[in-house]
Structures are given as structure tokens and as C-alpha cells.
Amino acid sequence: MTEVTRIEWTEALKTSHAGLDNQHKELLAMVNELGEAIQQGQGAAAIKRIFACALAYADWHFRYEEELAAKYQCPIAERNLREHEAFRRLIAKFEQEYKAARTAELSGQGSSDAVEALAVNFHKQLTDWTVSHIAVVDKQIGEYVSAVTADKAKAATAC
Numbered sequence: 001m002t003e004v005t006r007i008e009w010t011e012a013l014k015t016s017h018a019g020l021d022n023q024h025k026e027l028l029a030m031v032n033e034l035g036e037a038i039q040q041g042q043g044a045a046a047i048k049r050i051f052a053c054a055l056a057y058a059d060w061h062f063r064y065e066e067e068l069a070a071k072y073q074c075p076i077a078e079r080n081l082r083e084h085e086a087f088r089r090l091i092a093k094f095e096q097e098y099k100a101a102r103t104a105e106l107s108g109q110g111s112s113d114a115v116e117a118l119a120v121n122f123h124k125q126l127t128d129w130t131v132s133h134i135a136v137v138d139k140q141i142g143e144y145v146s147a148v149t150a151d152k153a154k155a156a157t158a159c
């Protein structure tokens with residue numbers, strides 16, 4: 001059985017922004033679902049579904065977060081955009097590799113083990129991106145937005 005790392009929701013991933021935190025939990029659930037499938041030897045079957053879900057998630061969550069960062073002129077907004085692009089490239093790269101591996105498997109040139117190994121590698125890279133991006137970049141966005149909105153609230157009540 002393949003042992004995979006599960007991403008736990010910890011203090012390190014909290015951004016001080018409830019909306020972002022709730023959306024990030026959805027990404028964690030998606031990555032962990034793939035991890036569970038891999039543990040059960042079902043990674044190859046799960047990976048295909050995850051590609052579509054990951055891209056849909058990117059369209060939904062990244063747009064929300066990028067608009068938020070732009071609205072409050074977060075200093076880290078540019079880096080956030082670049083890392084989001086890297087996420088999309090990661091998905092596209094693995095989707096291509098998956099198609100090639102499946103074609104090889106079906107033609108007798110490859111194997112189901114190769115597709116399963118691809119799922120393990122994809123899960124690892126997805127986990128690394130998710131943890132490091134949220135803990136570093138998104139956290140700064142959430143904290144910045146919370147600080148700005150708290151200051152505005154304070155100024156409004158002082159008048």
C-alpha cells in the first residue's frame with residue numbers, strides 16, 4: 001500500500017480571512033481525496049477526475065482571491081498571480097503526462113503501475129504547492145486584507 005501525506009488544517013494555513021479559509025478547505029479536501037484513493041490503490045482512477053476539479057477550483061477560487069488582492073492593493077498580489085499560473089501549468093503538465101501514460105497502457109506499451117506512479121507524483125507536487133502557497137502567499141493576503149478592513153472599521157467608529 002502506498003503511504004501518502006494527508007494535509008491537515010492547521011494554524012499555519014489560516015489566513016485571518018474566513019472566506020479564503022473556507023475556500024482553501026475545499027482544495028485540501030480535493031487533494032486529500034486523491035491521497036486516499038492512492039492509498040487504496042485507486043490513484044489512476046481518481047487522477048482524471050481531479051484534473052477537471054482542480055481547474056474548476058482555480059477558475060473559482062483564484063479569481064475571488066486575485067480580485068480581493070487587487071481591491072486592497074496587497075503587496076504580494078503579483079507573486080500570487082505567478083504562483084496561480086504555476087498551479088495551472090502543473091495541472092496541464094500532469095494531464096498531458098496522464099494521457100500519454102494511458103495511451104501507452106492501452107496500447108500495451110505502458111502499464112497500470114506507471115499511471116499509478118504518475119498519480120503519486122502528481123499528489124505529492126499538488127500537496128507541496130498547496131501547503132507552501134497557502135502558508136506563505138495566501139496567508140499574507142488574508143492578513144493584509146483583515147488589517148486594512150479592521151483599520152477602516154476603527155476609523156469609522158472613531159468619527
Ligand SMILES: [Fe+2]
Nearest residue numbers: 065080137138
Ligand atoms: Fe493564492
Ligand SMILES: [Fe+2]
Nearest residue numbers: 024061065138
Ligand atoms: Fe488561495
